[in-house]
Amino acid sequence: MYRSQKLALHYFAAAVIFFGVMTLFGLLSALYYLYPSMLFHTFDFQMSKIMHIDTLVIWLLMGMLGAVYWFLPKELGREVKGIWLAEILFWVFCAAVVVVALVFLFVQYGSSDQFSMWFINQGRKYVEAPRWAAIGIVIVMLVFAYNVIGTAIATRRMTGILWVLCIDLVPLCLVYLDAFPQFTNMSVDLYWWWWLVHMWVEGTWEVLIGCIMAWMLMEVAGTSRRIVETWLYIEVMLVLGAGILGLGHHYFWIGTPQYWLSIGGFFSALEPLPLLGMVVHAIYDAGTHHLKTTNQPGFYWITAEAFGNFIGAGVWGFMMTLPQINLFSHGTQWTVSHGHFAFWGAYACGVIAVLYVAKQKTSGIDYLSGRAWKWGFGLLNFGMLGMVMGLLLAGMAQAFYGRAMGGSTLMAFTQSSENPWFVSGMWARTGFGVVFALGYIVLVYDLVTATRRMPKAVAPPEPA
């Protein structure tokens, strides 16, 4: 095994741990809605939400970095350039995350000065981490970019997937610089902030996971390189063709000119198309291989990724992306419903699929299956589905009573939050969150023990 792949395993382990931390703080955040006086003045909602969404970004990023470190040396047939630096940085990265988490847990916030921005809490959603830590992430990403590009240069070989990856890393790192400035003007702040958030999840990350899934399809389904690369180009064309100006769906209400209502509505309405393309391709590949695979869980999680991405991002996004609807759904639990479903479908499922593939390869097992992974798969997806349905219900109640009827005042907000539909939605979300958390436990159990429980060499069963 290459050193780069050993490093990947470290990244995977860290990702799984932070996935657990995220789930824990998700459950805690959900509880405030049911027991509002919980931990009052000790650890308030905002800190719990910060822990939840920041660890979300961290574990997905770690999972995807791991995936690239996993596939890269195989792609080029050589050890990754500068791997020692990446190995050191992994530990620096983990240590930095832990320090930031401790500051969030115990210091929580500072006073209104630049010191707080540098060392405590920047208070900008998803990028709350203080600036010193943001610099750390930039360094990790730069070394990662150097590893990828440097290795390609050293082998004097470029594949289509690698071209896409290398070019994608440039904007991916560039928009992250958005984590530093401290704008006075909220409109300007949010304008650039969305370049980071939207351009990550609906642009550069989508391309990155596209590259990873291309490698996965070659690995799990044995699809030929020419096909995955052609398909990757098509996906990139459609995703970026719609997604770059689709950014406009966040520029409806932040002070930006009215033309964004048309541009954002139009281009983001096209965004589901490439996501559907992935579903079609997944079905095609599954069909060509008669659903025959040596890695059952990996295969199922890839399928879940394709469907989840389309439904969570595509359908849930499409529902509320026209400005006339978004005027009311904007900034409610409806948004949360879409956020969960989309992140889950597009990225979490993909990362989990990679975990299973790496698991199989490291232990040299010919055929990976069993019973536990099915429980993990079922509980996680069922839990997530239940959560997003509860959130959708709550969000619709908020849009209906709080925004459209009540006019978004404090009074309207409190009354819609006491509405039985909203309250039931919050309970459902929490209950299904527990189901989800159980699924997480089974997933970890399976990832740790699956290969021990599987016989070393067994022929895969014939297709059904």
Added chain:
Amino acid sequence: MSIQEPGFWRAGAISTTAVMIVVLIFLSIDSIQVISAGGANVPRYDVINQQIGYRYDWTRRMDVPVIGGPEPLFGTVYSETGAQALIAKGKLVIQSRACMDCHTFFGNGAYYGPDLTKSWLDPAWSQIWMPATGAKTREDAMVMFLMNPDRYPTWTRQMPNLQLTREEAQAAVAYLKWMASVDTNGFPANFGMKQP
């Protein structure tokens, strides 16, 4: 080149992306002008010396902010630089306390607390908090609330005391007043005009 060739789609991906990026850059140059303080949609910071309203505009078919006559904040008329400094402080207060991880600004953030876009215009100040705090003006009630939110709760979900000093609370109030003057294409709709 045939459509089965990867090269065809590679060219397509590059050119489509390039065109979109160029369009986005031009739109961004225009948008940043419109949303800079003093731009078409976002008033200068010294707008806090004036009255701010929010009314339905029949030609645009949406709610728009209305900037009225003088209405000094905390009895002070701020110079342009004074207002700028105060608002800058307000933004630092908002970031340092992570208000955005409980509240939304222009609908962005977290959903545990109410949206603050038009909070300055919220009838709750005169109907609930002015009586509760005994303050004579809306801005004084806001300052008292922000300094001790745990003392004046209106319902079960409470805002914690975030240790704001008086200066910090005043800066945050100025920020909220300025924010209410931003033209947000009608978000939130019907603010304060309907009773639930």
Added chain:
Amino acid sequence: MTPAALLYSAGLMGCLALAGGGYGGLYTWSRMRLNAGLRYTAFVCYGLVLLFAVLIAASTPLAPVWKTLVVASALIYALVPPLTWRFLVKMHEPGEQHP
């Protein structure tokens, strides 16, 4: 937009996208499996796409541009899965074999 119309319109938009996904997915699957029943279900999904598009155009307060966009894309979309299928088959021809 009235509160009821809001949920109605958003619901229709969601259903439209889901039905579109159903048509695309089932059509591909039916061609894989050479299964007429599945193909039939796929076309039922496309029928739903048209139905939802018509309902959006006829009974929601969305602006005319959005209605035009919805109806036009629903019509054009009829061709997308078959064309994608043809493309996928062609793309796979030289290398792999499909059943």
